[in-house]
Amino acid sequence: MRIVLDPGHGGKDPGAIDPVQPWQGDMLVTREDEIAYDIALRTRQCLERAGYTAYLSRSPNQFVSLQGRCDFANRMQADAFISIHINAASNPEASGIETFSYPGAIRGARLRDLVHNGIMRMAPEFRDRGAKEAKHYVTHYTKMPACLVECGFCTNLEDEKSIHDPGVRARIAQGIANGVVMFLGGG
Ligand SMILES: [Zn+2]
Numbered sequence: 001m002r003i004v005l006d007p008g009h010g011g012k013d014p015g016a017i018d019p020v021q022p023w024q025g026d027m028l029v030t031r032e033d034e035i036a037y038d039i040a041l042r043t044r045q046c047l048e049r050a051g052y053t054a055y056l057s058r059s060p061n062q063f064v065s066l067q068g069r070c071d072f073a074n075r076m077q078a079d080a081f082i083s084i085h086i087n088a089a090s091n092p093e094a095s096g097i098e099t100f101s102y103p104g105a106i107r108g109a110r111l112r113d114l115v116h117n118g119i120m121r122m123a124p125e126f127r128d129r130g131a132k133e134a135k136h137y138v139t140h141y142t143k144m145p146a147c148l149v150e151c152g153f154c155t156n157l158e159d160e161k162s163i164h165d166p167g168v169r170a171r172i173a174q175g176i177a178n179g180v181v182m183f184l185g186g187g
Contacts, residue, residue, distance in 0.1 A: 001184050003047055003054040004073040006138060007040035008085040009033035011063030016088035018154040024092075028164055030154035032086040034060075039151060039169050039176070040084050046177030052184070070141040080111055080180055081146040083138045086163065087153040095156040096127030097172075099149045102139040109133070111183045112147035118179030119149065122171040125162060126152055145183070149176065 009015030015032030037060055044054040057072050058064040064072070073081045087098070099116035101108035109131075116131040129150075139146040151172050152159035162168045 001052050002076055002078045003052055003180055003184075004057055004076055004078040004081045004142075005040040005043050005054055006057040006069050006073070006081060006083040007033065007036040008083060009036065010058045011061055013063055016086055016154050018088065018160060024157070026157055026160070028160050030086070030160055030163070032088070032154060035086050035151070035154070035163050035169070036084045038166075039173050042170055042173030043082070043084070043176045043180075046174050047180060050177060050181050052181070066137040067141065069138055073142045073144065073146075078142075078144050079184055081138070081142045081144055082111075082115060082176060082180065083136070083146070083148040084176070085148060085150050087150040088155045089153055090155075092155055092157070095153050095159045096129040097123070097150065097152055098129035099131045099147055100134040100136060100139065101131075101147045103133040103135060105139065105145070107145040108139060108147060111145040111179070114182045115147055115149060115176055115179035118177070118182070119151070119172055119175035122175030122178070123162075123168060125168075126159065
């Protein structure tokens with residue numbers, strides 16, 4: 001069994017950026033690509049401990065196009081594909097974790113549900129925004145069951161503090177891995 005973990009963005013594309021905003025008590029700088037990479041790396045470690053082989057779709061500072069990520073997973077003939085992102089919104093109140101599969105993808109929805117529930121069980125301090133459908137490029141053009149998880153909002157101070165905590169990222173990663181293991185183990 002092979003899993004491809006897809007840390008969003010990277011290189012010339014940092015993804016969402018949340019700057020220091022001291023007037024709001026926000027002393028943290030967040031780059032989505034860095035947090036996503038760290039969670040993906042930790043997820044790979046969890047999956048390897050569980051006896052699975054996992055690959056990352058990019059290296060730490062590498063830019064890979066969306067099609068490049070899909071091509072990689074399809075070439076690897078992966079059994080599951082999980083894209084890992086951090087959310088951002090203009091409303092600083094928006095918070096929580098949400099997980100998406102492509103509309104109508106039955107096995108993708110099963111993977112999505114297991115990954116989402118796995119994370120929420122391991123990281124219950126986050127608001128549960130639910131498991132949903134959305135037309136993301138990488139969940140469409142990958143040939144295996146695929147989902148995309150938004151691991152909290154860097155624009156929300158509580159979420160941002162959480163994702164800056166390595167212990168929280170480790171729990172999110174364990175939750176993703178638990179969901180994937182359940183999916184591949186007969187889900
Ligand atoms: Zn993203």
